[in-house]
Amino acid sequence: MYPVKEKLHEALRSLPDGVRLVAISKYHPEDFIMAAYEEGQRVFGESHEQELARKMKALPADIEWHFIGHLQTNKVKYIAPYISMIEAVDSLKLLREIEKQAAKVDRVVKVLLELHIAEESTKYGLTLDACRQLLSDGEWRQMSHVQICGLMMMASNVDDEAQIANEFRQAADFFDEVKARYFASDSYFCERSWGMSDDYPIAVQHRSTMVRIGTMIFGPRIY
């Protein structure tokens, strides 16, 4: 078996205080997740609703599940009863659906707004202007079953470290803008979810509070 325990500790040791690890377990088997769980890891991220539902039922109830992938609105109702955080909210339509489904089960679901800063055109997420628009529109203020806890983004998948750093810097600056304008007195708006296996050391230099690491801990995914 892949040395999950050793790799988990290696990842944890490399993180500065105040940066949380979301262990990205998509496509990895339940015994890999349990190996990390036994070492104390409690926050895991998945990106497919059915795979997540299967794992959630089979694994300990005190795991905090984060949904990290692109979420279709018709899937929200399945995860609303138990999801801890939905990291990749990229439209008002999705936010409305989370509000609706969370209200039905009387929960408050934490969410992050996903930014599109990377140059790749295939990636999801709100452009900075679209994110400004969503927030200035103000409908989210009426939503009592979602709590916007911060921002999430993925940097371009490139070797150029200066470009990656520049993208994280843009995200961190944008966080400050949004925090000051809309959430200055809301301590829950504090999360900056950026950094994956290949780029998290750069992300933590640019004020990430939450890194999403899969491959480094669990090995290559078999699709």
Ligand SMILES: *Cc1c(COP(=O)(O)O)cnc(C)c1O
């Ligand atoms: C798969 C995934 C990750 C983890 O990527 P690794 O390179 O395996 O660390 C992080 N964030 C998102 C949104 C992902 O889909």
